[in-house]
Amino acid sequence: MQSQFPAIARIRCVTFKPNMMRHSLVSLATLIFAAILIAPAQQPAQPAVTQAVLAGRMIDVRTGQVHTHAYILIAGDRIQSIAESAPAGIPVTDLSTYTVLPGLIDAHGHILSNPTSQSFADALRTSIPQSTIWGVYNLRIWLDHGFTSVRDACEGPADYPQFALREAQQRGVILGPRITAAGSCISVAGGHADGAPLSPDLELPRGRNVADTVDDIDHVVRRDIKYGADWIKLMATGGVMDSVSDFHVQELSEAQMAEAVAVAHRAGKKVMAHAEGAVGIKAAVRAGVDSIEHGTMLDEEGAELMEQHHTWLVPTLYCFQHDMETGLSKGRDPASFAKGKEIIAAQGPAFKLALAHHIRIVYGTDDDDVDEASSKEFGALVRGGLSNIGALQAATINAATMLGKDNDVGTLEPGRYADVIAVKGDPLSDITVMEHVAFVMQGGRIIKDPAHPDRNPVIHIQ
């Protein structure tokens, strides 16, 4: 059987003759000319409109302009056009007393999180099936808050439940945002995502996510990609939620991060870096990562570097603020809480520096309690100095562009998925109205409808 392959190769390597090209060009031209003669003069037919949404006010997140009394005409699961009227005889969802926006995108979630506990002991006793069920729950909550897309920013289990959830959502087996997923949380031993902070005599098997050398990086990144990662997640510095790492210091080396970027980009994947301390932020940016997560201690030099490299920033401001309110009430390790108290002072000045350098901001919550926190990053971004339209763009067109999915999501434009949400009031004058999303449509399917609250399939636990 092997002998067939050289034969195929020889066919493809047949000697090129100029005449062959000329003959093919002549026949191609004849074909095109014939096609023009045969084809009818009109444009190709638009897909038939199956339903419409009437928006009292519709925010164009690309320009910041507001359109009043606009009809979003939908064909199947995508937007066909925006019009002043709807064709007769199709169902129209009347949102004439609402402000309508594109479905939101949360670009920093941890799908498998248990929203009721921050206890490390609880985490040790949580099975992967239990985490996966939390994932199913969290995804519904995101959708209920208007998030029709989410990027998972890495998970612990080595068998990638986030990819299973992504595929289940795609096939309609479970309800939730469209998922773009990172693989494992790539970390040095003893770093932010080592995941095994026990005493030496209780040492756990080395995690599949641990990389101490450049060669280790190749193995871990290739493993993530092999099993389906859309993004690679690197721990450039220590973090806050674990009890052992130091968020001030760099963890993965610049050479390791540059290797991860090279391997990922070669495979058409992108790279995100958790980075809190200034030295680690700069190393990650120089290494070529696509997005910096948190950037909590960004300094002037780092902001300049991010501007030069067009690095995205996902500042996740609210989760740090929310953690101060939660305190130790959900079983958090006091050492981790002490780190949180220290770092919270840095986030305001760092975010102002990012804005001064026109770094592109993307919305991300990074909070285990999706129900409580997912909508509150809007307020935190605006309190931090971003404009209201800037905050809306962070959760729509900016996030979609960073994900490379701006032809599918992030705006209400022809060809995009009919992912449509609505709020009472005007988020351009009061951003907190985004905390009360009243209507959610995903791919033309109504998930949440103020006219039919009994049909909302989302349950909220205490």
Ligand SMILES: [Zn+2]
């Ligand atoms: Zn995170």
